[in-house]
Amino acid sequence: MRKYVIMGVQGSGKGTQAMLLADDLDLVHISVGDIFRWHVQRHTKLGAQVRRVMAAGELVGDDLVESTVRDRLAVHDWNYGFIIDGFPRSRRQAEFFLESYDIDAVLHLDLPDSEVRRRVLARRICSRCGLDYNLIFHRAKVEGRCDVCGGELVSREDDTEEALATRLREYHTKADPILELFRTKEFVVTVDARPDKVTVQQDIRKQLGLPEYRV
Numbered sequence: 001m002r003k004y005v006i007m008g009v010q011g012s013g014k015g016t017q018a019m020l021l022a023d024d025l026d027l028v029h030i031s032v033g034d035i036f037r038w039h040v041q042r043h044t045k046l047g048a049q050v051r052r053v054m055a056a057g058e059l060v061g062d063d064l065v066e067s068t069v070r071d072r073l074a075v076h077d078w079n080y081g082f083i084i085d086g087f088p089r090s091r092r093q094a095e096f097f098l099e100s101y102d103i104d105a106v107l108h109l110d111l112p113d114s115e116v117r118r119r120v121l122a123r124r125i126c127s128r129c130g131l132d133y134n135l136i137f138h139r140a141k142v143e144g145r146c147d148v149c150g151g152e153l154v155s156r157e158d159d160t161e162e163a164l165a166t167r168l169r170e171y172h173t174k175a176d177p178i179l180e181l182f183r184t185k186e187f188v189v190t191v192d193a194r195p196d197k198v199t200v201q202q203d204i205r206k207q208l209g210l211p212e213y214r215v
């Protein structure tokens with residue numbers, strides 16, 4: 001059983017790295033942002049509660065985030081463990097998590113703000129099936145159309161210059177103290193997120209003492 005938290009600013013490749021690790025080790029990949037987006041797209045009650053805050057690039061309230069994470073982990077479909085992405089994003093969320101679950105390691109993907117801006121503004125998502133694309137690393141075969149379902153590719157509602165500046169500011173004021181808190185209690189692994197995704201994955205595995213990633 002392995003329980004990991006993956007942290008890093010938006011665009012640092014958290015989702016991609018979490019998925020590469022999860023697929024190989026049979027971990028359940030839990031993304032709080034994906035759970036919220038699922039609810040927004042389906043117009044659920046939770047979706048209505050978080051939509052505006054998300055579109056403005058602000059953080060959803062701790063109570064809603066905690067209950068969302070608690071409900072998701074209570075499904076107990078994670079026999080081999082989980083990797084949670086996009087959480088915790090405040091000191092309170094970190095304290096709640098430390099009290100409730102034992103974590104094996106916190107993976108911290110480190111990326112400078114200038115590179116974040118370049119990557120995030122190139123991000124696209126399929127408006128029909130939700131698949132992620134990027135105009136820098138992962139272009140669709142036909143411009144503007146999803147390779148899988150043919151849906152239209154759009155920017156995420158929160159990937160604007162303005163929302164990104166808010167998110168970066170929030171990230172630095174909130175994430176740095178969380179990392180400090182984790183460093184006093186947990187095993188924190190910091191990885192340079194600038195290289196290509198395979199190099200980053202190998203670095204994570206090396207630092208965690210896991211077998212190499214086979215492409």
Ligand code: AMP
Pocket residue numbers: 010032033034036053054055057058059060061065085086087088089090093158167
């Ligand atoms: P992400 O996909 O991780 O970038 O999350 C998208 C948006 O969902 C964020 O900008 C927040 O509005 C919200 N969100 C996701 N995770 C959290 C969290 N742990 N705490 C507060 N808000 C969150």
